[in-house]
Amino acid sequence: MASDDVPSTPALDRRSFLKATGTGGTLAVAATAGCTDLRAADRDDVVLSPPEGYDEDVAAELPHPTYGDEVPEVTIPAPLADREVTTTDFVGERHSLYTFLFTRCSSACPGLMANLVHVQADSLEEGYADDVTLCPVTFDPEHDTPEVLAAYEEDHGVDDDAGNWYTLRPETPAAATDVVDDTFGVTFAETDDADGMAFMHTNLVLVVNEGGHVERAYTGDVPTPADVVDDVRTLLEEW
Incomplete structure (x- = not known):
């Protein structure tokens, strides 16, 4: 994990940021197009069919993990569970x-959170809570203290008693950059948005998986949460 000496992400002027990325609130990412790549159909480490428009060559250029990639191994504190979580803890388990x-x-974050909340609710209703783990990761640890995260969970209807939810919080901004940007390839940048x-x-x-x-x-x-729930159910059925 990065040390406190690593410089934090510089603040950006929102207008300059949007002009540079061509987005209205999220960073632009490469999009796949065309027919599904037939090479992906031969994989034996995944059970879902390749996503529509999947192109293996395009996917290889994306900064974040994509279809068929191994999950990056990293350890992140889960303060509300009073433990640390390593992403590979779940390999062979769930x-x-x-x-x-x-x-x-x-803007986007409540919807991102809602996807995991819907999967948790479905897992409890359909009896597969022991087969999945839900892990939202904050990249704003200075504001997102354990107390703030606990309130956020409550506001979004998280069931902490289910035993399958870990809100992960890198301890410093430098650690957040190391985990979220450098390890998972999820780009984020501070803005001066009024x-x-x-x-x-x-x-x-x-x-x-x-x-x-x-x-x-x-x-x-x-x-859409329904799409994510459907994919998770299919994964459980096919695994």
Whole structure:
């Protein structure tokens, strides 16, 4: 994990940031196009079919893990559970979902959080709570204290008693950069937005199978919770 000596991400003027990235609130990412890459159909480390428009060559250029990639190994504190979580803890044990957010966000982050909350609710209703783990990761640890994260969980209807939810919090801004940007490839940057948007960031929800490989990497627009739940159910059925 990065030391406190690593410089924090510099603040950006929002207008300059949007001009540079061509986005309205999230960082631009490469999009796949065309037919599904047939090479992906031969994989034996994933069970879901390749996502629509998947192109292996394009995916290889993306900064974040994508279909078939191994989940990066990193250890992050889970202060509300009074423990640390290593992403590979779940390999051989259960499937896992990750997303990356900050609690002050009023645009994409509530939707990212909602995807994991819906999966947790479905897991409790359908009896697969012991087969999945949900892990939102904050990249704003200076604001997102354990107390703030606890309130955020409560506001979004997280069931902490289910035993399958870990809100992860790198301890410093430098550690957040190391974990979220350098390890997971999720870009974020501080802004000087007068409207209170503290960060611009890439949207990403990862569905990782029990073997430690990515089955889905939803990026760009925030996915619909029903689609994520359907993919998780299919993963459970096919695994």
